Amino acid sequence: MRELAGHLELCSINTATLGYQLPVGETIEAIARRGFGALSLWRREVEGEDVAAIARHISDSGLQVASYCRSSYIPALTAEQFEAAHSDNCRALDTAAKLGAGCFVMVVGSLPTGSQDLGRARIQVAEGVTHLLWHAKAVGVRLALEPLHPMYAADRSCLNTLEQALDIADMIEGNVEDPWLGVALDAYHVWWDPKLPEQTARAGRARRIFAHHVSDWLVPTTDFLNDRGMMGDGVIDLKAIRAMVEAASYSGMVEVEIFSAANWWKRPVEDTLAVCAQRLQRDC
Amino acid sequence: MRELAGHLELCSINTATLGYQLPVGETIEAIARRGFGALSLWRREVEGEDVAAIARHISDSGLQVASYCRSSYIPALTAEQFEAAHSDNCRALDTAAKLGAGCFVMVVGSLPTGSQDLGRARIQVAEGVTHLLWHAKAVGVRLALEPLHPMYAADRSCLNTLEQALDIADMIEGNVEDPWLGVALDAYHVWWDPKLPEQTARAGRARRIFAHHVSDWLVPTTDFLNDRGMMGDGVIDLKAIRAMVEAASYSGMVEVEIFSAANWWKRPVEDTLAVCAQRLQRDC
Numbered sequence: 001m002r003e004l005a006g007h008l009e010l011c012s013i014n015t016a017t018l019g020y021q022l023p024v025g026e027t028i029e030a031i032a033r034r035g036f037g038a039l040s041l042w043r044r045e046v047e048g049e050d051v052a053a054i055a056r057h058i059s060d061s062g063l064q065v066a067s068y069c070r071s072s073y074i075p076a077l078t079a080e081q082f083e084a085a086h087s088d089n090c091r092a093l094d095t096a097a098k099l100g101a102g103c104f105v106m107v108v109g110s111l112p113t114g115s116q117d118l119g120r121a122r123i124q125v126a127e128g129v130t131h132l133l134w135h136a137k138a139v140g141v142r143l144a145l146e147p148l149h150p151m152y153a154a155d156r157s158c159l160n161t162l163e164q165a166l167d168i169a170d171m172i173e174g175n176v177e178d179p180w181l182g183v184a185l186d187a188y189h190v191w192w193d194p195k196l197p198e199q200t201a202r203a204g205r206a207r208r209i210f211a212h213h214v215s216d217w218l219v220p221t222t223d224f225l226n227d228r229g230m231m232g233d234g235v236i237d238l239k240a241i242r243a244m245v246e247a248a249s250y251s252g253m254v255e256v257e258i259f260s261a262a263n264w265w266k267r268p269v270e271d272t273l274a275v276c277a278q279r280l281q282r283d284c
Numbered sequence: 285m286r287e288l289a290g291h292l293e294l295c296s297i298n299t300a301t302l303g304y305q306l307p308v309g310e311t312i313e314a315i316a317r318r319g320f321g322a323l324s325l326w327r328r329e330v331e332g333e334d335v336a337a338i339a340r341h342i343s344d345s346g347l348q349v350a351s352y353c354r355s356s357y358i359p360a361l362t363a364e365q366f367e368a369a370h371s372d373n374c375r376a377l378d379t380a381a382k383l384g385a386g387c388f389v390m391v392v393g394s395l396p397t398g399s400q401d402l403g404r405a406r407i408q409v410a411e412g413v414t415h416l417l418w419h420a421k422a423v424g425v426r427l428a429l430e431p432l433h434p435m436y437a438a439d440r441s442c443l444n445t446l447e448q449a450l451d452i453a454d455m456i457e458g459n460v461e462d463p464w465l466g467v468a469l470d471a472y473h474v475w476w477d478p479k480l481p482e483q484t485a486r487a488g489r490a491r492r493i494f495a496h497h498v499s500d501w502l503v504p505t506t507d508f509l510n511d512r513g514m515m516g517d518g519v520i521d522l523k524a525i526r527a528m529v530e531a532a533s534y535s536g537m538v539e540v541e542i543f544s545a546a547n548w549w550k551r552p553v554e555d556t557l558a559v560c561a562q563r564l565q566r567d568c
Contacts, residue, residue, distance in 0.1 A: 111519055115519075116519050116520065116521040118475075118476070149434060149435070150433060150435070150477070151433070151434070151435040151505075153476030154476075154503045155503050160478065163478075191402075191437075192437030192438075192444055193434070193444075194444065195447075217438055219438045220439070220508070221435075221438075224504070224505060235395055235399075235400050235438045236400065237400040237402070
């Protein structure tokens, strides 16, 4: 297990953590100034902007782009909607390539409005990812399937466990030396899973861990979407999970991703970054 | 798959659905009057009361007691706390026996305050259930482990999937003809699980399905604990799940259990029971 104390260059900030308070240029500079090694950007910060200039700014600041967030939802009621999401995701992959992103994070979606057919949504996801993987390889960006906590199974992701994500990746890509299809392993989404140790090891053997996110589960949690905790403020044993992930040969960034409308998003970006730096070195 | 239309005698009302608005005697009569075949009671309604009289009242009303809810949490920081919960659960089992309950529902608990050790909590649960099973057999009440939705993993249950519950049951009791240790399969807790079909079939082969609960997952859900929906108001394909459960040889009650502080608990008991009856026959 790597030592994070004194090694913020191993750590990344997902810009969602900062509540999109600043223009992307200022965000990049604030993250670089604090000594982090990377950031992950969201489409809302990049689309419609000069992508090459953003990429240059990031690179000139000495940062990497750990990942680009995130896919449009795949399951759809009609073939037109399904194709529209595919096209949208292809365009996002083109941008991810220009940014030099380590991977494109796939939040796959779930039940279209009015549907109760989770099985169909899951089949559509497998189909959509299979299709998208061609474009991902063509532009040189890896796809990271992100299993989301089961509390998001209705509306955000029908991929809800690491085992399920790996089953799909194995089915689509098979056993290859350098996979293009892997997983984003976010402690907030998977910490509860009794099969986490077994499946993390499996993911490592398949070289499919493309990202590792940290935040904390607060007790009580008061909002389904935007009440994640800062590392150390909740009940997740983040060190134990990172130990598993790194024992599974993961050597990428440890990335903070905190959705926190009532707390961290209201604080000055510099303060939040300072606390992230402290907690990454102490609690992760 | 059984026909529920015209067969409310196959259906049970978990009294939590009614928000504990009435004294237990009136609750019993209201449920019986509407034609349901059973009810499940909570300790808060029974403890300190004349249990034999309640049992007689239920039986005289033509109702069965599907289950008795629920266990005190097992994981503890000290041996004293662990033993106290065990004693508490033994007393509850004695009451369940007097009520003639079909099973005792085990909501097993999770992290004691201050702990991040989910693995230890899970081992304590296995130990506590092993211990309790002796008393359960002695008084003739089956134990139904209830896997709770992973959103409760921090504070209410470290049993979070059907597979995990069955693994523990197999480990403790082995492969027996008439198990005393089984599961309560609540659609609200397990509907999202990609392994639900496989694990439901497994549970059936082991004759371990002791209870089947229905309610619905609302989109959006606004409260972690008390915002369950009436069947038909959410996204769970309840018919598909009941088909699986009954294909797995379950022939017990279909039980409504809805925690709904802002909606159903505020309505008159008679109205809620009428809607339960309608939806059981139409949406389950």
